[in-house]
Amino acid sequence: MSLSYGLLGLINNFPLSGYDLKKIFDDSIRFFWVAKMSQIYRELKSLEENGDIISKIEPGRRGPVRRVYSITKKGKANLQKWLINPPEDLNEDFRNVFLIRLFISSEIGFEIPLRQIEQRLTAYKKELDELITVEAKLEEYIALSGKEENMPFWKIVLGRGKHVTEANIRWAEESIHYLKKINREKK
Amino acid sequence: MSLSYGLLGLINNFPLSGYDLKKIFDDSIRFFWVAKMSQIYRELKSLEENGDIISKIEPGRRGPVRRVYSITKKGKANLQKWLINPPEDLNEDFRNVFLIRLFISSEIGFEIPLRQIEQRLTAYKKELDELITVEAKLEEYIALSGKEENMPFWKIVLGRGKHVTEANIRWAEESIHYLKKINREKK
DNA sequence: GCTGACATGTAATTCGTTACATGATTAC
């Protein structure tokens, strides 16, 4: 559901192919939404069946022919309706595999989880760097689409990524110290 | 996959029924993993078929009979194996419905998203309060199970919730100011 | 007698991942 509206929202800026959409997801949206190629194609098919988008075949820019999707009036109306009415229950950030692992980790002692948190810390720092490069990519898309009205929202979403990643870094550092302290006290 | 190991990790502390497990999830784990009753029952069934847990029927404490699950030797070994080998690719906090909505919100202007962020801010503040009450609930479970070795990990996971929620609060406040500023400048 | 917490499940559907399958064009 959310994925199909996400695709619709991007096609609303300018016509895109499945492949284009996958690139946008991988370049930027991946920080808060992951989508596989095969799922994108499936959702595009069902969006077209529902009359929210229409496709036409275009010669490939470099490569085989492309199927490019544009939004319809109906699609625009459906998109607006979805955006205006948020679901009451919008769980954010649920299903975190790393945290559920940690929660039950006493079974394997302190050493291994400590290493695992250290690895996460490295990953968080890398993620923070990547978030900065995303900003540049989003500006490219603005140039392409000419839709400057997107910028404030994209900046806000990026800002969230930064705040949360910084919080994760602080938390990981704190937790590493805590586990090391416990380890020392045991000996 | 992660859910079934989560259940296994909890049953590892002391025998539990499906209903018990659901309560633990709703009381505490819900901050990083959401599970429906029907899914829990299904996973328990497949864990038992796989020989990781065994069930026996007990008279209900207050109510109908309960099916209570205990971990087996095989289950304990599988749990340890899973905990020791983390997946290379553990995406945390992906698929955030609120963020994907915001990302494509330019379609409906500034006012509505502004209200929606304000609502989130309220929710984040409430969540921070709830995280404090969770601490007390976890201490109850410690008392029940006598498994004090869980405490450091539970504290760490809770700490993560606090850090991230505080980051969300700061982000929401910042974003509200930003959108209000844009609105003023437009007029 | 009703409400709320206790308690367990099945069935249908939707959403997400993995594996499979195919082929064109460009740059080295």
Add this chain to the structure above:
DNA sequence: GTAATCATGTAACGAATTACATGTCAGC
């Protein structure tokens, strides 16, 4: 020639949600 990127899809499977279905017991 060969690797990388471009490009589109199907099939099978697994995970998660929603709807359905049933019933007990305690306290008011």
